[in-house]
Amino acid sequence: MAALTWNDALALQQPRMDDTHREFVDLLNAVEVALQGESLPLEQALDRFVQHTEAHFAQEDDWMRRVGFAAQNCHSLQHAQVLELVREVHRRLRDEADVEVVHALVPALAEWFPMHAQSMDAGLVQSMQEAGFDPETGALQHPLPAEAEALAGCGSGRGG
Ligand SMILES: [Fe+2]
Numbered sequence: 001m002a003a004l005t006w007n008d009a010l011a012l013q014q015p016r017m018d019d020t021h022r023e024f025v026d027l028l029n030a031v032e033v034a035l036q037g038e039s040l041p042l043e044q045a046l047d048r049f050v051q052h053t054e055a056h057f058a059q060e061d062d063w064m065r066r067v068g069f070a071a072q073n074c075h076s077l078q079h080a081q082v083l084e085l086v087r088e089v090h091r092r093l094r095d096e097a098d099v100e101v102v103h104a105l106v107p108a109l110a111e112w113f114p115m116h117a118q119s120m121d122a123g124l125v126q127s128m129q130e131a132g133f134d135p136e137t138g139a140l141q142h143p144l145p146a147e148a149e150a151l152a153g154c155g156s157g158r159g160g
């Protein structure tokens with residue numbers, strides 16, 4: 001069974017983010033399938049997942065900066081923590097042939113992702129809409145006033 005299945009509850013009505021999240025789900029499932037020895041070599045599948053996750057989080061972190069989130073905001077910090085874990089699992093697979101850590105990682109991420117998407121990513125989409133930010137063009141219609149500069153809250157947009 002797939003570790004995580006795409007469903008409507010994961011769609012946040014932000015096309016770029018939703019596409020990236022569908023790819024996240026697909027690549028996580030590819031790691032799961034590789035663990036069963038049914039497709040790509042495991043290291044290759046995990047490699048793809050790590051590279052995609054780096055780009056996925058970097059994209060959202062960039063959008064947060066553009067709409068006015070503080071650099072040390074809670075959403076970005078969670079990305080950094082998850083990425084550190086994923087990279088450590090990648091290193092242990094590569095250097096120590098530790099497959100067990102990958103077995104533990106996949107269900108943990110499958111549980112983490114829907115919570116993250118429905119709270120922090122949904123909050124980011126809301127802030128992007130409020131700011132009139134178009135990620136395709138970089139246009140920002142309603143720059144935030146200076147006093148609203150630090151959007152450091154977790155998950156529910158401004159100050160949440
Ligand atoms: Fe995301």
Ligand SMILES: [Fe+2]
Pocket residue numbers: 060075079116120121
């Ligand atoms: Fe995120």
